[in-house]
Amino acid sequence: MAAVTLEILKKDTRTRARLGKLHTPHGIVDTPVFMPVGTQATVKTMSPEELKEVGAEIILSNTYHLFLRPGHDLIARAGGLHKFMNWDRTILTDSGGFQVFSLGDLRKITEEGVEFRSHLDGSKQFLSPEKSMEVQMALGSDIVMAFDECTPYPAEYEYAKQSAERTTRWAKRCKHSMTTTDKQALFGIVQGGMFKDLRLQSAAEITALDLPGYGIGGLSVGEPKELMYEVLDYTIPVMPEDRPRYLMGVGSPDCLIEGVMRGIDMFDCVLPTRIARNGTAFTKYGKVVIRNADYADDFTPLDPSCECYTCKNYSRAYLRHLLKADEILGLRLMTIHNLHFLINLMAEIREAIQEDRLPEYRRSFFTYYGYEL
Amino acid sequence: MAAVTLEILKKDTRTRARLGKLHTPHGIVDTPVFMPVGTQATVKTMSPEELKEVGAEIILSNTYHLFLRPGHDLIARAGGLHKFMNWDRTILTDSGGFQVFSLGDLRKITEEGVEFRSHLDGSKQFLSPEKSMEVQMALGSDIVMAFDECTPYPAEYEYAKQSAERTTRWAKRCKHSMTTTDKQALFGIVQGGMFKDLRLQSAAEITALDLPGYGIGGLSVGEPKELMYEVLDYTIPVMPEDRPRYLMGVGSPDCLIEGVMRGIDMFDCVLPTRIARNGTAFTKYGKVVIRNADYADDFTPLDPSCECYTCKNYSRAYLRHLLKADEILGLRLMTIHNLHFLINLMAEIREAIQEDRLPEYRRSFFTYYGYEL
Numbered sequence: 001m002a003a004v005t006l007e008i009l010k011k012d013t014r015t016r017a018r019l020g021k022l023h024t025p026h027g028i029v030d031t032p033v034f035m036p037v038g039t040q041a042t043v044k045t046m047s048p049e050e051l052k053e054v055g056a057e058i059i060l061s062n063t064y065h066l067f068l069r070p071g072h073d074l075i076a077r078a079g080g081l082h083k084f085m086n087w088d089r090t091i092l093t094d095s096g097g098f099q100v101f102s103l104g105d106l107r108k109i110t111e112e113g114v115e116f117r118s119h120l121d122g123s124k125q126f127l128s129p130e131k132s133m134e135v136q137m138a139l140g141s142d143i144v145m146a147f148d149e150c151t152p153y154p155a156e157y158e159y160a161k162q163s164a165e166r167t168t169r170w171a172k173r174c175k176h177s178m179t180t181t182d183k184q185a186l187f188g189i190v191q192g193g194m195f196k197d198l199r200l201q202s203a204a205e206i207t208a209l210d211l212p213g214y215g216i217g218g219l220s221v222g223e224p225k226e227l228m229y230e231v232l233d234y235t236i237p238v239m240p241e242d243r244p245r246y247l248m249g250v251g252s253p254d255c256l257i258e259g260v261m262r263g264i265d266m267f268d269c270v271l272p273t274r275i276a277r278n279g280t281a282f283t284k285y286g287k288v289v290i291r292n293a294d295y296a297d298d299f300t301p302l303d304p305s306c307e308c309y310t311c312k313n314y315s316r317a318y319l320r321h322l323l324k325a326d327e328i329l330g331l332r333l334m335t336i337h338n339l340h341f342l343i344n345l346m347a348e349i350r351e352a353i354q355e356d357r358l359p360e361y362r363r364s365f366f367t368y369y370g371y372e373l
Numbered sequence: 374m375a376a377v378t379l380e381i382l383k384k385d386t387r388t389r390a391r392l393g394k395l396h397t398p399h400g401i402v403d404t405p406v407f408m409p410v411g412t413q414a415t416v417k418t419m420s421p422e423e424l425k426e427v428g429a430e431i432i433l434s435n436t437y438h439l440f441l442r443p444g445h446d447l448i449a450r451a452g453g454l455h456k457f458m459n460w461d462r463t464i465l466t467d468s469g470g471f472q473v474f475s476l477g478d479l480r481k482i483t484e485e486g487v488e489f490r491s492h493l494d495g496s497k498q499f500l501s502p503e504k505s506m507e508v509q510m511a512l513g514s515d516i517v518m519a520f521d522e523c524t525p526y527p528a529e530y531e532y533a534k535q536s537a538e539r540t541t542r543w544a545k546r547c548k549h550s551m552t553t554t555d556k557q558a559l560f561g562i563v564q565g566g567m568f569k570d571l572r573l574q575s576a577a578e579i580t581a582l583d584l585p586g587y588g589i590g591g592l593s594v595g596e597p598k599e600l601m602y603e604v605l606d607y608t609i610p611v612m613p614e615d616r617p618r619y620l621m622g623v624g625s626p627d628c629l630i631e632g633v634m635r636g637i638d639m640f641d642c643v644l645p646t647r648i649a650r651n652g653t654a655f656t657k658y659g660k661v662v663i664r665n666a667d668y669a670d671d672f673t674p675l676d677p678s679c680e681c682y683t684c685k686n687y688s689r690a691y692l693r694h695l696l697k698a699d700e701i702l703g704l705r706l707m708t709i710h711n712l713h714f715l716i717n718l719m720a721e722i723r724e725a726i727q728e729d730r731l732p733e734y735r736r737s738f739f740t741y742y743g744y745e746l
Contacts, residue, residue, distance in 0.1 A: 041694065045701045070669070070694040078672050078690055086686045296443070299451055313459045317451055318414070321443040325413045328701055329420060 002212035004143055004185035006031065006244040006265065012353050016236060016263030019353045022058075022244055024090040024142040025183055026082065029057040031244065032260045032349060034251065034342045035092060035268040040065050041075070041085040044273050045332045046339070048087045053309065054340040055347065058090035058142075060268045063135050064099035068118050068125070072138035080140030092268070093141035095132045095174075095189075098150045098217075098249075109149065111166070129173035137180050143213065146174040148189040151218045160193030167191045167217075168205040175209055185212035187246060190235060193218060194227055199235045213244040216264075220250045228255070232262040239263075253282060253345055253369060257362050260349050272342050276334035279323045282341040286370050288316070290334070295320045308340035309333075375585035377516055377558035379404065379617040379638065385726050389609060389636035392726045395431075395617055397463040397515040398556055399455065402430040404617065405633045405722060407624065407715045408465060408641040413438050414448070414458040417646050418705045419712070421460045426682065427713040428720065431463035431515075433641045436508050437472035441491050441498070445511035453513030465516035465641070468505045468547075468562075471523045471590075471622075482522070484539070502546035510553050516586065519547040521562040524591040533566030540564045540590075541578040548582055558585035560619060563608060566591060567600055572608045586617040589637075593623045601628070605635040612636075626655060626718055626742060630735050633722050645715050649707035652696045655714040659743050661689070663707070668693045681713035682706075 003025055010019040022029040036043045036051065039062045043051055051059065061081060066072060078084040081091055100107050100114045107116035113128025127135075132147035148167040151160045171188045178186050188206040192198030206214060216235060219228045232247070239245055244265045250256070251269020259267060272282065281288045283303035288295070290302070301311035302319065310319070310333040322330025345365075352361035376398055383392040395402040409416045409424065412435045416424055424432065434454060439445060451457040454464055473480050473487045480489035486501025500508075505520035521540040524533045544561045551559050561579040565571030579587060589608060592601045605620070612618055617638045623629070624642020632640060645655065654661045656676035661668070663675070674684035675692065683692070683706040695703025718738075725734035 040698045040700055041691070042700050042702045047702060047705070065698075069698060070690070074670065074690065077670065078688065084688070084691055086691075297447065297450065315451060315457070317443070317447065318457055318459075321413075322415060325438075325442060327413055327415050328418045328704065329415045331701065332420070332705075 002185050003181060003183055004212050004244070006213070006242065008242070010353060012358055013356070015261040015358055017260045017349075017353050017358055018263065018265065019350055020244075020265060022090075022265070024058075024185075026088060026090045026142050027057065029090055030347075030350060031265040032256075032346055033058060033266055034256060034346045035060045035266060036273065036339050037062075037268055037270045038085070038087075039270075040069070041081060043335075043339075044277065045328070045335045048085070050309075050332075050336060051087070051339070052089070054336060055343040056089070056339065058092060059087065060092045060094065061139070061141065062099065063093050063096035063132060063139070064127070066093075066139060067096060067127070067135050068120055072135040076138040076140075082140060090143070091139075091141040092143035093136050093139055093145065094248075095145040095147040096127050096135070097132070097148045100127055101150050101152075111169075113147075129170040130177045133174050133177045137178065137184065140184070142184060144178065144184050144186050145215060146171045146186060146188050146211075148191060148217055150221070151191050151193045153194065153218070153221045153223045155193045157193075157195055157198075160191075160195055160198055164191040164193070164198050164202040168202065171206055171209055175211065187211060187213040187215050187244075189215040189217040189248070190239070191218045194223060194231060196234050199231055200238055203235055203238045207238075207240055207243075211243070213246065214239055215246040215248050217248050219247065220255070225255065225258075229258055229262065232259065232264070236263040251342065253342065254366070256342065256345060257349065257365060260353075261358060261362065272338035273335050276338040277331045279334065281334060282338050284368050290316060290320050291323055302337055303341075306337065306340070307344075308337050310337040310340075375558050376554060376556055377585050377617070379586070379615065381615070383726060385731055386729070388634040388731055390633045390722075390726050390731055391636065391638065392723055393617075393638060395463075395638070397431070397558075399461060399463045399515050400430065402463055403720075403723060404638040405629075405719055406431060406639055407629060407719045408433045408639060409646065409712050410435075410641055410643045411458070411460075412643075413442070414454060416712075417650065418701070418708045421458070423705075423709060424460070424712070425462070427709060428716040429462070429712065431465060432460065433465045433467065434512070434514065435472065436466050436469035436505060436512070437500070439512060440469060440500070440508045441493055445508040449511040449513075455513060463516070464512075464514040466509050466512055466514035466518065467621075468518040468520040469500050469508070470505070470521045473500055474523050474525075484542075486520075502543040503550045506547050506550045510551065510557065513557070515557060517551065517557050517559045518588060519544040519559060519561050519584075521564060521590055523594070524564050524566045526567065526591070526594045526596045528566045530566075530568055530571075533564075533568055533571055537564040537566070537571050537575040541575065544579055544582055548584065560584060560586040560588050560617075562588040562590040562621070563612070564591045567596060567604060569607050572604060573611055576608055576611045580611075580613055580616075584616070586619065587612055588619040588621050590621050592620065593628070598628065598631075602631055602635065605632065605637070609636040624715065626715065627739070629715065629718060630722065630738060633726075634731060634735065645711035646708050649711040650704045652707065654707060655711050657741050663689060663693050664696055675710055676714075679710065679713065680717075681710050683710040683713075
């Protein structure tokens with residue numbers, strides 16, 4: 001049996017949404033789920049206990065960053081990533097592909113893999129399907145992502161086709177070189193740009209590998225949201241019902257709801273933690289930019305209906321003061337709030353699926369939320 | 374009765390050390406005590422819960438900083454500093470004097486007070502004994518420090534004399550203008566530079582004001598430690614036994630022990646939190662500079678004998694990684710450790726006083742610790 005399996009508890013009758021439990025070597029994750037991002041073996045500003053307090057059951061960490069610093073060998077000697085960072089719940093690691101492709105002129109892609117220069121010291125480095133598996137096996141994450149080529153947007157048809165086909169060949173090499181399937185689950189990644197036939201071809205090829213789960217990559221890379229929804233609308237129906245589906249790099253509240261309704265089980269994004277440190281909070285009534293002078297004298301919480309530690313104990317005026325004064329506690333409190341907001345949003349979505357009222361929940365959410373982020 | 378009183382539980386027979394309980398409007402503080410510094414209404418990187426977990430019973434906050442930002446009026450409207458920052462234990466505020474004198478060319482001292490330019494926006498500002506009391510009354514701290522002139526080191530005799538005499542005149546104005554003695558306790562400050570007759574004169578004048586406690590200022594300002602100990606040796610015997618004595622700005626482990634033995638009850642310093650963020654940890658066996666390459670592969674805790682959250686859950690290798698990667702969690706974990714170290718040191722000192730073995734404790738501590746910080 002695969003190291004990670006999805007137990008589907010309920011399928012929505014009016015949408016493609018599913019309620020499930022993802023069984024992993026480090027615990028059970030309720031799905032649909034949002035995964036906070038812990039790039040460098042820490043979710044920025046947060047302790048593991050705080051992550052648990054906001055309800056995180058799974059986090060994502062980045063192969064590219066850990067490969068370069070402190071190095072996967074060191075983390076293996078430390079007893080693996082879970083022990084190194086003191087997180088005993090589920091971890092998903094990405095493959096490093098997205099980051100090395102983002103390096104632009106600093107990388108060179110061949111069939112073998114990607115040669116690149118480290119953003120830290122300019123040293124020459126190499127990642128390939130085999131190397132990415134080696135790194136992720138050393139990290140010991142529960143879910144390992146295949147090394148893919150993330151097709152940029154916009155892309156020509158021919159480029160997107162070749163890129164998706166290479167992603168398939170690389171996925172086969174990943175599957176072949178991964179030797180820890182009893183403890184770790186390899187997820188394949190569907191590419192194909194914004195072209196329907198390529199997406200369907202990629203989905204067919206990748207799911208033919210019979211992997212424990214699948215990511216949908218190359219979305220939320222600059223295209224209009226409607227286009228992303230369209231891709232999901234035709235791609236998801238050709239993916240197997242019994243495997244988890246992970247929409248990579250997506251995390252705005254509206255996209256989470258829309259993604260779930262189209263059949264997505266897992267999401268990740270740096271958005272909530274990044275905008276938190278920048279001083280922007282999600283609330284049910286839209287976003288609050290806490291540095292605004294309006295909040296200098298506002299002694300109410302960020303979101304009066306919120307049950308998070310930040311909202312229960314601190315005022316907008318105090319948060320604004322901390323951010324203006326460059327105090328780290330401000331970054332922490334904003335991060336706690338935003339992660340709680342998204343994780344709680346997913347809990348509400350799951351409850352709505354359970355109670356057969358997801359479309360109504362969506363309508364009500366958007367009425368208050370009022371706009372996209 | 375004064376808002377703050379010292380209950381002396383025991384006096385050491387071989388040194389001037391005392392064991393006590395400081396009764397304040399926000400709880401009882403065991404003395405001798407070390408006070409973490411929360412300059413801008415937050416102890417850098419820490420939450421109030423973490424401060425409690427490391428055993429903090431009292432913190433210090435800075436009048437100068439809060440006066441400029443967010444302003445004492447705002448904090449008063451928030452319900453006072455305790456409520457604003459979510460800290461329900463004791464708070465001591467300094468007077469702002471030390472900070473404005475540190476501004477050098479940016480300030481002008483007259484008998485009336487100090488005119489200075491804000492380090493934030495260059496705006497013209499004014500602090501005086503009356504203004505400092507107004508600010509501290511608005512903040513609502515439990516212990517209010519008199520607005521003094523901190524004599525620099527080295528200083529000419531004549532300058533030190535005039536400065537100490539002005540401090541006395543200002544202390545009288547502070548006492549006169551403070552109208553909240555039922556809720557807040559004003560502590561006077563003894564100055565006098567490194568001159569015995571001036572220290573004795575200042576101590577006599579300040580303690581004649583019959584205030585609920587006294588600070589000793591103008592020490593740890595660059596003079597050799599031996600000189601500081603000498604000043605304490607002749608100053609403390611002329612201060613009243615029944616009032617708390619606070620050695621301002623002192624916080625290295627060796628000075629804490631030496632200060633207690635000379636009769637000090639309270640200390641504060643930014644040292645533990647500042648060097649933590651810089652990557653230096655106190656341990657029983659001396660300091661650990663965590664960025665050193667030696668620790669890259671060291672999977673043991675900072676201090677194996679330490680019971681703090683950091684040492685119970687994280688390795689030196691992980692802490693080094695976090696600091697090298699500029700991750701905020703690293704600053705938090707180092708700060709937790711260093712504050713726990715100093716607060717635990719004070720608990721051990723209190724136990725040693727209780728058990729009549731303070732000189733032996735001192736000897737043993739220095740044997741392992743090995744050097745000064």
